[in-house]
Amino acid sequence: MIDFTLSDTHQNIRSMVHWFAEAEMRPLSLQADRECKVPDELVKKLMQMGVASGGTPETMGGSPDGIGADKDKRGKKQINRISVIGSEELAWGDPAMILAIPGPGLGAPPVRFMGTPEQRERFFAPFKDLETAHYGAYALTEPGAGSDAAAISTTAVKDGNHYVLNGVKCFITNGAKAIWNVVFATIDKSKGRAGHRVFVVEKGTPGFRVGRIEEKMGMHASETAELILEDCRVHQDNLLGGEAHYASKEGFMGAMKTFDLTRPLVASMATGIARAAYERARDFFKENYMTGRPIARYRVIADKLAEIARNIDAARLMVWRAAWMADEGIPNTKEASMSKAYAGQLATKACIDAIQVMGAAGLSRDGFVEKWFRDIKVYDIFEGTGQAQRIVISKRILQNLKSF
Ligand SMILES: Cc1cc2nc3c(=O)[nH]c(=O)nc-3n(C[C@H](O)[C@H](O)[C@H](O)COP(=O)(O)OP(=O)(O)OC[C@H]3O[C@@H](n4cnc5c(N)ncnc54)[C@H](O)[C@@H]3O)c2cc1C
Known part of the structure; x- marks a missing residue:
C-alpha cells in the first residue's frame, strides 16, 4: 500500500511555498498578467529562496536522479514528490508566473537523463549562480509537429565537428530569454524517431535567432517564442549523450x-x-x-x-x-x-x-x-x-x- 502521509520535510516545503505564493505572488498576479512580465523584484525573491524551475541548485549538474536531493526515511530520493508538492502551491499563487521562474525548466530533464557527466556539469553550471536569472528551454514543437513529435522536420546535417541545423520551433516557453534551448532535430526524416537527435543550442550560436513572441489568450506572464535555426552550426559536443547514445532505441525514447x-x-x-x-x-x-x-x-x-x-x-x-x-x-x-x-x-x-x-x-x-x-x-x-x-x-x- 502506498503511504501518502506527508513527512515533516514535505509539510515544511508545502507551508513555506504556500506562504510565498500567497504573500508574494498573488498580490502581483494581475499586474504581471497586464504587463505580460513577472516583476523583477519577485524573480529576485524566488532566487533568494533557492527556488528554480527544473530543479534546485543542489540537484543540478549531478547524477541523472538528481544529486543532493532530499531522501525520505527509507533513504529513497523524493525529488519528484517534493517537486509536485511545491508546484501545486506555486501554481495556486499564479499559473503563469510559475513558468517564468528562473532555471533550466523543461530543458533540465533531457540534460539530466541524456547528457554525459561533462554535459550535465557544463549546461547546469550557470544555474548555480543565484544572483543572475538564467533560463533554459525545451524546443520540440514545430508548426507541423506538435502532438506528433515523430514528424519534426528540423534537420541536422553533420559537417566536420559540427551539425548544421535548419528549421523553425514554435510556442517555446522561455525560448527567447534562455541561455540554451534543448532542440530536437532529425538527421533522416525517413527513419522517424530513430533519426532524431537532441542538441543543446546556446544563445548566440551563429544561425540561431528568436522569431515572433506569441500573443496568447492567457498565460501572459509566461513568454512563448518562435525560434529560427538557419544554417545554425552546433558543435558535436552539444549533442546530448554523444552519437553513440543514439545507436539504440534509447535515443528518442530517452x-x-x-x-x-x-x-x-x-x-x-x-x-x-x-x-x-x-x-x-x-x-x-x-x-x-x-x-x-x-x-x-x-x-x-x-x-x-x-x-x-x-x-x-x-x-x-x-x-x-x-x-x-x-x-x-x-x-x-x-x-x-x-x-x-x-x-x-x-x-x-x-x-x-x-x-x-x-x-x-x-x-x-x-x-x-x-x-x-x-x-x-x-x-x-x-x-x-x-x-x-x-x-x-x-x-x-x-x-x-x-x-x-
Ligand atoms: C503556452 C504554450 C507553451 C508551450 N510551451 C512549449 C515548450 O516549451 N516547448 C515545446 O516544445 N512546445 C511547447 N508548446 C507547444 C505544445 O506542446 C503543443 O501545442 C502541443 O503539443 C500540441 O501540439 P499542437 O499545438 O501542434 O496541436 P496538434 O498536435 O496539431 O493537435 C491539434 C488537436 O488535434 C488533437 N490530436 C492530434 N493528434 C491526435 C490524434 N492522433 N488523435 C486524436 N487527437 C489528436 C490534439 O489533441 C488537439 O486537440 C507550448 C504551447 C503553448 C500554448
Whole structure:
C-alpha cells in the first residue's frame, strides 16, 4: 500500500511555498498578467529562496536522479514528490508566473537523463549562480509537429565537428530569454524517431535567432517564442549523450521518457489552479448566499462545489502516485499520463464552474477567476494534449491487459 502521509520535510516545503505564493505572488498576479512580465523584484525573491524551475541548485549538474536531493526515511530520493508538492502551491499563487521562474525548466530533464557527466556539469553550471536569472528551454514543437513529435522536420546535417541545423520551433516557453534551448532535430526524416537527435543550442550560436513572441489568450506572464535555426552550426559536443547514445532505441525514447517526470509536474500545477478557483468560489458562495438561508435553496451550487472538491482530491492522488512511482524507479508512463489527462480537464472545468457559481463577479477583471479561466486551457494542451494522454493510456492498457 502506498503511504501518502506527508513527512515533516514535505509539510515544511508545502507551508513555506504556500506562504510565498500567497504573500508574494498573488498580490502581483494581475499586474504581471497586464504587463505580460513577472516583476523583477519577485524573480529576485524566488532566487533568494533557492527556488528554480527544473530543479534546485543542489540537484543540478549531478547524477541523472538528481544529486543532493532530499531522501525520505527509507533513504529513497523524493525529488519528484517534493517537486509536485511545491508546484501545486506555486501554481495556486499564479499559473503563469510559475513558468517564468528562473532555471533550466523543461530543458533540465533531457540534460539530466541524456547528457554525459561533462554535459550535465557544463549546461547546469550557470544555474548555480543565484544572483543572475538564467533560463533554459525545451524546443520540440514545430508548426507541423506538435502532438506528433515523430514528424519534426528540423534537420541536422553533420559537417566536420559540427551539425548544421535548419528549421523553425514554435510556442517555446522561455525560448527567447534562455541561455540554451534543448532542440530536437532529425538527421533522416525517413527513419522517424530513430533519426532524431537532441542538441543543446546556446544563445548566440551563429544561425540561431528568436522569431515572433506569441500573443496568447492567457498565460501572459509566461513568454512563448518562435525560434529560427538557419544554417545554425552546433558543435558535436552539444549533442546530448554523444552519437553513440543514439545507436539504440534509447535515443528518442530517452527524450520522451522525460515526460514521465514532467507530466505529473504539470498536472500538479493544474491541480493548484483548480484549487485556487474552487476556494474562490467556495468563499464567495459562503459570504454571499449562505448567510441565514437554508443551504437546500442552493443545493445545485453546493453539489457543484462538492464535485470540484472531490475531483481535486482525485487529481492530487493521481499526481502523488505518479511522482512516488518516479521516485521509486517504477515505470509510470501510464500513471503520469493519467494524472495529466485528469488534472488538465478537471482544472478547466473547475475554472468554468467557479465563474458559474460566482455569476457576473466571476468574470470581473479584478477577481482572478477570469484570469485563471484564460490561463488554464493550456494546461490541457502543453506537455501533450488531453487526447494525446488518452492515446498513451489506452496503448498501455491494451499492451498489458493485466495492469488493471
Ligand atoms: C503556452 C504554450 C507553451 C508551450 N510551451 C512549449 C515548450 O516549451 N516547448 C515545446 O516544445 N512546445 C511547447 N508548446 C507547444 C505544445 O506542446 C503543443 O501545442 C502541443 O503539443 C500540441 O501540439 P499542437 O499545438 O501542434 O496541436 P496538434 O498536435 O496539431 O493537435 C491539434 C488537436 O488535434 C488533437 N490530436 C492530434 N493528434 C491526435 C490524434 N492522433 N488523435 C486524436 N487527437 C489528436 C490534439 O489533441 C488537439 O486537440 C507550448 C504551447 C503553448 C500554448
